[in-house]
Amino acid sequence: MLQAFRDIVKEVIREENDGLREEISRAIAPIHKVLDDCTDKLRDHGQELFELDTRVTATEANYTELSNKYDKLVQKLDDIENRGRRCNLRLLNINEGLEQGDPTKFVADLLHEVLGGPNGLEKPPILDRAHRTSAQPSAAGGRPRPLIVRFHYYQEKERIQRLAREKGRLEFRGNPLLIFPDFSAELNRRRSAFNEVKALLRGKDRVRYGLLYPARLASVLGRGNESI
Numbered sequence: 411m412l413q414a415f416r417d418i419v420k421e422v423i424r425e426e427n428d429g430l431r432e433e434i435s436r437a438i439a440p441i442h443k444v445l446d447d448c449t450d451k452l453r454d455h456g457q458e459l460f461e462l463d464t465r466v467t468a469t470e471a472n473y474t475e476l477s478n479k480y481d482k483l484v485q486k487l488d489d490i491e492n493r494g495r496r497c498n499l500r501l502l503n504i505n506e507g508l509e510q511g512d513p514t515k516f517v518a519d520l521l522h523e524v525l526g527g528p529n530g531l532e533k534p535p536i537l538d539r540a541h542r543t544s545a546q547p548s549a550a551g552g553r554p555r556p557l558i559v560r561f562h563y564y565q566e567k568e569r570i571q572r573l574a575r576e577k578g579r580l581e582f583r584g585n586p587l588l589i590f591p592d593f594s595a596e597l598n599r600r601r602s603a604f605n606e607v608k609a610l611l612r613g614k615d616r617v618r619y620g621l622l623y624p625a626r627l628a629s630v631l632g633r634g635n636e637s638i
Contacts, residue, residue, distance in 0.1 A: 484596075488594055488596045488597060489624075491594045492593055492594050492597055492624065495591075495592045495593065495594070496564060496567075497538075497560050497561045497562075497563075497564050497567050498558060498559065498560050498561075498567075498591070498592035499558075499559045499561070499567060499570060499571070499589055499590065499591065499592055500556045500557070500558060500559075500589070500590045500591070500592045501517065501520075501556065501557040501559060501587065501588070501589055502556050502557075502587075502588040502589075502590065503553075503554065503585050503586055503587060503588055504520070504554055504557055504582060504585070504587065505554050505583075505585065506542070506547055506548070506554045506555065508583075509540075509557075513540040513541055513542070513557065514537050514538075514539055514540045516540070517537060517540040517557060517559050518534035518535055518536075518537050518540075519534055520582060521534065521535055521570060522534040522535070523582070524577075524580055524581075524582055524587060525570065525573045525574065525577065525580075530573055531569075531570075531573070535561060535562075535563075535566050535570065536561070536562040536563060536566065537559060537560065537561055537562060538560040538561070538562050539559075539560050540557055540558065540559045540560070541557070541558055542555040542556070542557055542558075543555045543556050543558060558592060570589070571589065571591070574589045597624055597625065600624070600625040601621055601624075601625045603625070604621060604625070604627045607627060608621070608627070611629060617629060
């Protein structure tokens with residue numbers, strides 16, 4: 411009887427195990443399917459990420475190349491702009507309205523008046539045109555807009571600059587007259603980076619300096635010279 415009881419218990423346990431295995435198999439079958447789907451999706455995403463990484467690497471390389479080309483083009487454009495301004499000068503601190511509708515003749519006569527005399531201008535220079543900058547006119551009592559002057563001859567423009575340096579302080583009708591080269595905004599920014607250095611050199615004895623084109627500071631001390 412004991413052996414028979416044992417056999418019955420074993421049979422019941424076996425049947426229960428078989429039933430439990432079937433239930434577990436049925437329960438985890440959808441999980442297997444979900445896992446298989448996830449595996450396929452991960453594989454696809456991995457391939458997509460690889461392709462995306464390849465495209466990003468290529469895009470970064472193209473960006474670097476285009477950025478370098480852009481910088482070179484900007485430099486060339488600035489150089490072309492400044493070459494186009496080689497015959498130009500800027501005149502500052504001339505009151506508005508004095509040109510009376512003919513700024514070209516007015517500036518030519520002004521330069522002859524200010525820079526004429528012995529070893530100076532024998533006659534008014536030949537100008538192609540002269541005009542105020544495009545900014546809005548200042549209010550009454552404000553700073554007048556600069557005058558942009560284009561000379562017909564480059565050598566005559568250079569002579570005007572040399573005479574202005576030799577005469578030092580210039581005046582026109584009681585106001586200081588300032589004459590500068592007409593550079594682009596970018597080149598003016600590069601040249602203005604030397605302002606602090608020039609201020610230091612200006613206070614040193616026996617030191618001569620100059621700002622060479624486009625933006626290079628050259629100084630002379632004693633018998634030596636040094637370029638920055």
